[in-house]
């Protein structure tokens with residue numbers, strides 16, 4: 001197994017490894033690389049849905065996403081699908097998954113199944129690097145804050161997706177919820193500080209007015225999306241990505257109208273998040 005940085009900004013490429021056939025010491029190497037790099041990319045994998053499931057079970061514990069349709073015959077694998085006649089995709093804005101859960105998911109293992117001719121890249125951002133580069137005055141101001149995260153406005157009955165052509169592909173509109181999370185967390189494995197707010201799910205800073213919350217959050221979001229903290233993954237047949245939801249945001253480009261894109265996702269369960277010391 002050979003792990004090399006994907007770019008200066010984020011991620012690592014893992015070569016000389018087949019996820020369908022990995023031993024426990026390589027698995028431990030992947031867990032540790034994920035905590036360091038935030039997202040791991042793989043090429044030329046031959047991974048059936050059963051292999052995908054076996055790898056996920058070896059890596060950690062699986063948690064179900066309540067909103068995505070399952071792959072037929074594999075209730076633990078979710079479909080991330082956009083059909084040629086759809087205009088909306090899943091994850092087409094900067095976000096991290098499941099921050100609205102009390103115990104946010106550790107991350108996901110996403111496998112390319114059907115790709116458009118071009119486009120459909122996924123962008124990632126490194127929220128540890130983004131934290132480190134914040135001015136000290138901002139760090140002091142936000143370090144002990146908490147924020148409210150929700151999915152009601154996205155997956156709920158009157159949410160964002162319900163009004164689009166993605167609405168019919170999703171389920172669980174009554175299974176929505178929210179959680180309070182520290183604005184700066186300590187990574188459960190590496191202990192590194194991470195800015196833990198995101199444009200899709202963070203509603204407000206706990207105890208702040210809507211207006212003041214928005215001003216601070218917008219300032220933080222503008223900071224994170226700078227090129228020095230982000231990288232892009234161009235999917236090929238056989239590509240796999242594993243990301244850490246605590247350390248990264250992601251963004252699925254929606255630039256391939258008229259073509260199908262189908263990915264299989266298994267979500268890994270996480271733990272409650274602690275505020276940075």
Ligand SMILES: O=C(O)CCC(=O)C(=O)O
Pocket residue numbers: 080090091092097108110121122250251252253263265
């Ligand atoms: O399709 C992608 O590239 C990512 C979609 C997404 O946001 C997710 O699966 O959580």
Ligand SMILES: [Fe+2]
Pocket residue numbers: 091095096097250
């Ligand atoms: Fe996502």
